[in-house]
Amino acid sequence: MSEALLSVRNLGVQFTTYGQTNQVLKGVSLDVPARSQIALVGESGSGKTVTMRAIMGLLRTPPARITGGEIFYDGRDLLTMPAKDRLKLRGTAMSMVFQDPMSSLNPVFTIADQMGTILKYADRRLGRSRGKKERMARVHEVLGQVRMRDPERVARSYPIMLSGGMRQRVLIAMALLSEPQLLIADEPGTALDVTTQAQILKLLKDLVEERGLALLMITHNLGVVRETSNYVYVMNKGVVVEHRPTAELFEAPRDDYTKALIAAVPRLTGGTSFGRAGAAA
Amino acid sequence: MEFLLFLLRRILWSILVLVGLSIVIFAIARVVPGDPARMALGPTATAEQVADLQEKLGLDKPIVEQYGMFITGLGRGDLGRSLLTERPVNDDIRDTFAATFELVLATITIAFVLGVPLGVAAARWKDKWPDTLVRVLAIFSAVTPSFFAALLLQILAGYVLHILPTTGRLPPSMDFVASVTGLLTIDSLIAGRLDVFGEALRYLLLPATALALATMGQIARITRSSMIDVSSQDYIEASRAFGVPEPIRVFKYMLRPSFVPPLTILGLEFASLIGNAFVVELVFAWPGMAAYGIRTILQKDLNAVMGVVMVSGVFFVLVNLVIDVLVGFVDPRVRLRGSR
Numbered sequence: 364m365s366e367a368l369l370s371v372r373n374l375g376v377q378f379t380t381y382g383q384t385n386q387v388l389k390g391v392s393l394d395v396p397a398r399s400q401i402a403l404v405g406e407s408g409s410g411k412t413v414t415m416r417a418i419m420g421l422l423r424t425p426p427a428r429i430t431g432g433e434i435f436y437d438g439r440d441l442l443t444m445p446a447k448d449r450l451k452l453r454g455t456a457m458s459m460v461f462q463d464p465m466s467s468l469n470p471v472f473t474i475a476d477q478m479g480t481i482l483k484y485a486d487r488r489l490g491r492s493r494g495k496k497e498r499m500a501r502v503h504e505v506l507g508q509v510r511m512r513d514p515e516r517v518a519r520s521y522p523i524m525l526s527g528g529m530r531q532r533v534l535i536a537m538a539l540l541s542e543p544q545l546l547i548a549d550e551p552g553t554a555l556d557v558t559t560q561a562q563i564l565k566l567l568k569d570l571v572e573e574r575g576l577a578l579l580m581i582t583h584n585l586g587v588v589r590e591t592s593n594y595v596y597v598m599n600k601g602v603v604v605e606h607r608p609t610a611e612l613f614e615a616p617r618d619d620y621t622k623a624l625i626a627a628v629p630r631l632t633g634g635t636s637f638g639r640a641g642a643a644a
Numbered sequence: 645m646e647f648l649l650f651l652l653r654r655i656l657w658s659i660l661v662l663v664g665l666s667i668v669i670f671a672i673a674r675v676v677p678g679d680p681a682r683m684a685l686g687p688t689a690t691a692e693q694v695a696d697l698q699e700k701l702g703l704d705k706p707i708v709e710q711y712g713m714f715i716t717g718l719g720r721g722d723l724g725r726s727l728l729t730e731r732p733v734n735d736d737i738r739d740t741f742a743a744t745f746e747l748v749l750a751t752i753t754i755a756f757v758l759g760v761p762l763g764v765a766a767a768r769w770k771d772k773w774p775d776t777l778v779r780v781l782a783i784f785s786a787v788t789p790s791f792f793a794a795l796l797l798q799i800l801a802g803y804v805l806h807i808l809p810t811t812g813r814l815p816p817s818m819d820f821v822a823s824v825t826g827l828l829t830i831d832s833l834i835a836g837r838l839d840v841f842g843e844a845l846r847y848l849l850l851p852a853t854a855l856a857l858a859t860m861g862q863i864a865r866i867t868r869s870s871m872i873d874v875s876s877q878d879y880i881e882a883s884r885a886f887g888v889p890e891p892i893r894v895f896k897y898m899l900r901p902s903f904v905p906p907l908t909i910l911g912l913e914f915a916s917l918i919g920n921a922f923v924v925e926l927v928f929a930w931p932g933m934a935a936y937g938i939r940t941i942l943q944k945d946l947n948a949v950m951g952v953v954m955v956s957g958v959f960f961v962l963v964n965l966v967i968d969v970l971v972g973f974v975d976p977r978v979r980l981r982g983s984r
Contacts, residue, residue: 455887459882463878468879470879470901470977471976471977472896480888481883523976537886
């Protein structure tokens, strides 16, 4: 997979807080080919969120420090390219779908205002320009694409006026505004009820397939992995312990940690085998 | 519509607060030792003359009846006569209120225009030198009594540097009567007298700064903590991930949600602002209502004291009402929640 759209090579990140240094990522490698749907799964603290933030360039340095490795996007190393070039990619070529619809929208501005601002500066970074009217037209268009029934009304609303599911759709629309090629989704819908989450994941999958986008789904939920990806990386304690096509992984997990993860999923047929698997891990 | 209901509720509350205030101030005024009639007439007056005046003022009547007289007068907008100036209290207050109002407006403006950017800078460079500087400044301005700041400014800018006038509202040579709003800065502009406007600003600067310091410090501190709180919110991180440039993030996405606490604090600070104005007006010979209030308190000029306190109370309530409206404007959650 050398021709991957996104390729993370041997990434190392450490954090220094209160004089203590922790190597959080110990050489993580993963590939996201164009038009592929990749999942990165692991429990809290496994390093999946740090990996995502490093890719998006959102790590605060300090306390974080990148100790080694490369992140290639479209053949160019994000870590060594000029900051200005990297900023050009953020929110435009690669975009993020945020996890918590309740807290990821600014409560005191309308949806139209927030999406319009994102679009305005994305345009500016890309050397494009369009008037306010055209911007609003685009905002309404994208809100329609995430299957909002009344895009104009949604655009006029403040976040507090929308339901959780609608806000999550707005967050997806925000990510799609500038037609990125790569979407990084940070467990979207985790904060929602199960039915709404299922709808959101379905919507995301449809949008990604319709547009031929690459999707990197960051999650701790194996159900989400099965639903949304065809290749999966399993992370534990700062390293990728196993990576295989999704179907294979569920069929015959090789790594002990992966086995424990799969065994920990509660089953409707009764008996979670959680205790036994936990002991094995 | 919802917002109107919200406002209506606030106004009803305000009226209750003012009725409470009228009872309290009435009670306090009667409890304070000293006979107003005796003080007004001086030590040489005969007991008969004092009794006469007491009867005229209604001081010989039962306390409930006195309150009744006070409140019916208040209802008619009549605050009675001042023993000190021997004029209707209404006239005295009308003449002095505008000066205090102008001073307080200038004070709020200075406190906000300086306090908010200081708070923003402190938050933006948290734990760096701008933050330390602002924190030290805020503490100093908060613990310095305003009369001390007033004297210090007066000595420094007036007597040492000779750059600003130290007493009054306008140079005595300037004949200008603020006849529209009573505010010199506004009336001079209406009249097209830029020279008066400039002088009025120069005269305002020192007393307003002295009065503003403490409030400015408070606002800077509140803005700082509020900005830091907002900066760790997910939506700020999200706007960063979408490539919104830092100035927009700080001055739009962070500042507006951070604005509610300093606004609210301003409303509460307003009470102490009026209190401090009493001192500052004396130091700068500012012909305001606060200075008038002090003189009448010393004379136990009951009608005038109650008048000043009631007008201050109404002023306080109105300012807080305006702030409530502003908060609703800044934060739609307040506005929309008001309807539920």
